[in-house]
Amino acid sequence: MSAQKIYLNTVQLKAELDRCLNCKNQPCMNACPVNCNPQEFINQAKQGNYTDAVRTIGRNNPLGQTCGLICPDKFCMAACTRSKIDFAVNIPKVQATILEKYRRPEDKPFCPAYNGTDIAVIGAGPAGMAAAAVLSRLGYKITIYEASSRIGGALNMIPEERLPRETIVKDWETIADERLIELRLNNPVADPGYLLREYAGIIIAAGEPNCTNLGIPGEENCLCYMDYLQNPEKYKTAGRVAVIGGGCVAADCAFTAKNNGAEQVEMFVRRRLADMRVTRREYLDLLNKEIDITALSSPERAEKKNGTVSLFVRRNRFNGDKLEAIPGSTVEIPGFSLVVKAVGSYAGPLLENSRIIYAGDCKHGGSTIVEAIASGRSAAFIMNERLMAAAA
Ligand SMILES: Cc1cc2nc3c(=O)[nH]c(=O)nc-3n(C[C@H](O)[C@H](O)[C@H](O)COP(=O)(O)OP(=O)(O)OC[C@H]3O[C@@H](n4cnc5c(N)ncnc54)[C@H](O)[C@@H]3O)c2cc1C
Ligand code: SF4
Numbered sequence: 001m002s003a004q005k006i007y008l009n010t011v012q013l014k015a016e017l018d019r020c021l022n023c024k025n026q027p028c029m030n031a032c033p034v035n036c037n038p039q040e041f042i043n044q045a046k047q048g049n050y051t052d053a054v055r056t057i058g059r060n061n062p063l064g065q066t067c068g069l070i071c072p073d074k075f076c077m078a079a080c081t082r083s084k085i086d087f088a089v090n091i092p093k094v095q096a097t098i099l100e101k102y103r104r105p106e107d108k109p110f111c112p113a114y115n116g117t118d119i120a121v122i123g124a125g126p127a128g129m130a131a132a133a134v135l136s137r138l139g140y141k142i143t144i145y146e147a148s149s150r151i152g153g154a155l156n157m158i159p160e161e162r163l164p165r166e167t168i169v170k171d172w173e174t175i176a177d178e179r180l181i182e183l184r185l186n187n188p189v190a191d192p193g194y195l196l197r198e199y200a201g202i203i204i205a206a207g208e209p210n211c212t213n214l215g216i217p218g219e220e221n222c223l224c225y226m227d228y229l230q231n232p233e234k235y236k237t238a239g240r241v242a243v244i245g246g247g248c249v250a251a252d253c254a255f256t257a258k259n260n261g262a263e264q265v266e267m268f269v270r271r272r273l274a275d276m277r278v279t280r281r282e283y284l285d286l287l288n289k290e291i292d293i294t295a296l297s298s299p300e301r302a303e304k305k306n307g308t309v310s311l312f313v314r315r316n317r318f319n320g321d322k323l324e325a326i327p328g329s330t331v332e333i334p335g336f337s338l339v340v341k342a343v344g345s346y347a348g349p350l351l352e353n354s355r356i357i358y359a360g361d362c363k364h365g366g367s368t369i370v371e372a373i374a375s376g377r378s379a380a381f382i383m384n385e386r387l388m389a390a391a392a
Contacts, residue, residue, distance in 0.1 A: 006069060006164070008090070008097040016094050017046045023081050028091055031079035033374035034060045038076055038091045041098065050102035057095055058109055062133035063126055063171045063373055065103070066155065068096025069163050071370050072279050096167075103174070111177040115139030117387060120199040122189050125153020126369050127205035127360025129175055130376030131383075135203075136180040138384055143199070144181065147188035153207050154361070155369065157229035157249075159256050196355055201383045204350075205360040205376055212344035214244065218302035221309045225253050225342035236337050237262040242311055244268045244299055245342035247277040249366075253340045254291045262337075266292040268299055268313060271323060300330055302339055310334040357383050 008016060020042040028038040041056040057064040071092040080088035117140050121128045124146035132142045150156060152168040175181070189195065195202055211224035222244065228235060229252060241257040243250050246269030254265045267286075269276060273295045276283065286293065294313070301312040315329035347362035359379035360372040367375075 006096075006162075007100050008093050013045075013094065013097050013101075016090050017042055019082055020046070020089050021081050027079040027081060028076040028089075031075045033075065033368075033370045034377065036061050036064075036076070036095070038089070038095070042089070042091075042094060045094075045098055050098060051107065053098050054103050054107045057099060058107065058174065060377070061370075061373060062109075062130055062175050063168075063369065065096050065099040066126075066163065066167050066171050067369050067373065068092045068094075068099065069167060070155075070158060072368055073281070074279075075370060099170075103170075105173075108174045108177075109133075109137055111136050111180050112139040114141055114180060117141070117200045118143070118198070119383060120145060120189075120192075120195045120202045121205060122192060122195075122202065123147075123153060123205035123207060123360070123362075124151040124183065124185075125205060125207050125360060126155065126372040127207075127362075127376035127379070128153070128203070129172065130373040131203045131205060131359055131380040132181050133175045134377050134380035135383065136175075136177050138380075140180070140384075142181045144183045145187045145189045145195075146183065146185050147206075147209075149185050151183065151185075153205075157226065157252065159229075159252055159259065161255075161259065162252075192356060193351060193353065196353070200387055201355045201357070203376070203379050203383060204356060204358050204362060205372075205379070206347065207361045208345035208347045208366060210346050210348070211341070212346060214299065214341055214343060216299060216301055218304070218309075219341075221302040221304050222339045222341040225249055225340055226345070228253060228338075228340045229256060232256045232260055239308075239337040240264045240266065240335055242266050242268060242299075242309075242333075242336045242339045243342060244339065245344075246270065246275070246293075246295075247342065248279065248282055250340075250342035251278050251282045251286055251291075253342050254286065255289060257338065257340070258289050258291065264292065266294060266333075268297045268311070269293060269295045270298050270316060272296060272318075298325070299339075305334060308334065309336045309339045311336065311339060354386065357386075 026039045041053040044053040076091045077088040082089050119140050121144045237257045237260045241262040243253045257265045296316040298314050299311045303310045311333045315326040357379040359375045
């Protein structure tokens with residue numbers, strides 16, 4: 001997708017700024033998990049004061065541009081007063097566009113001198129990056145340990161057409177103070193407790209790196225969404241592709257397969273269409289891209305046959321509120337070149353230690369970028385309080 005479609009053009013930006021009602025009670029800010037203040041930055045931008053608008057966005061959100069591109073419409077936009085007149089101000093896009101067009105290197109937030117205390121952060125996803133941003137602005141020296149070869153965590157699984165990877169790097173460049181933050185890529189931490197010898201505290205923001213299994217015979221013939229979305233070009237997506245799951249991650253698998261040449265993509269969703277955990281925009285995209293969705297269906301077995309995979313799919317129905325299998329309804333659907341499972345993920349066990357604080361998806365379960373950022377920030381402030389109390 002071109003930058004023009006991802007960001008607003010000048011006319012569109014002005015129109016969105018003009019649509020804002022400058023509500024003094026700031027419902028948009030109150031609905032934002034990081035308390036980003038759209039009323040304030042939109043007002044500043046409206047007056048042509050983009051420097052302050054950029055700073056206002058960066059005050060609470062170190063990943064403002066990335067967040068603006070992918071934040072779902074259930075926070076600020078759902079609360080926006082303008083929707084009572086016609087439709088909500090497109091706040092996330094306004095935010096991303098202001099940063100894309102007007103952020104300059106000198107807008108990087110100020111970090112004070114090193115305060116003498118070192119903290120480790122495990123994971124360079126949104127929660128880990130946000131924690132490092134807050135702590136470095138308080139003078140702590142941070143080492144980020146990241147298992148993979150790149151920053152961004154689960155954001156790297158989002159299709160490029162929704163989130164160009166350069167956006168994550170642009171946000172990271174405003175966080176990365178070379179005096180206070182050291183990023184160690186390709187550095188998985190096997191025993192976080194061991195790091196306590198070297199660091200005053202540890203923030204663990206390791207996400208949910210384990211794929212939830214379907215628990216069906218032939219599961220080994222189904223690829224985990226993480227393996228697929230991290231390297232989609234590695235897998236054959238000619239012909240027909242099946243995606244098992246009905247959430248936004250499953251939708252991204254379907255889009256990716258379609259974009260990479262699959263002739264037909266079929267999603268198998270356990271519950272009803274109305275129960276799918278996708279945004280309205282994602283649902284419309286699924287329809288526009290002609291992804292087939294088979295609702296009330298559960299694959300029970302996956303078998304390799306002549307170089308393709310057959311799925312044996314059972315039908316489900318609701319009996320009152322209870323979802324139940326329809327006996328004798330299983331049919332074989334043959335001929336998939338690839339079957340991707342996207343039914344969830346989970347974190348490893350959490351350690352109990354007052355010098356270790358968990359943040360992001362590994363603490364709260366699969367969430368959104370803005371919630372992970374809020375959690376990383378909150379972990380950083382709690383860590384600061386604990387270290388200050390211990391030093392007092
Ligand atoms: C396909 C997909 C699409 C999504 N789409 C959206 C969307 O449109 N909008 C939205 O708001 N959210 C979306 N999300 C959710 C969002 O990406 C996550 O909620 C967010 O990335 C969680 O941040 P986190 O920092 O807690 O964890 P993660 O982003 O998972 O980052 C954890 C990091 O820790 C590293 N790590 C793990 N174990 C170790 C270890 N032992 N040592 C060192 N490093 C380790 C991992 O390599 C990873 O880089 C999507 C997620 C996926 C998977
Ligand atoms: S709620 Fe909507 S209209 Fe009101 S200040 Fe926020 S963005 Fe503007």
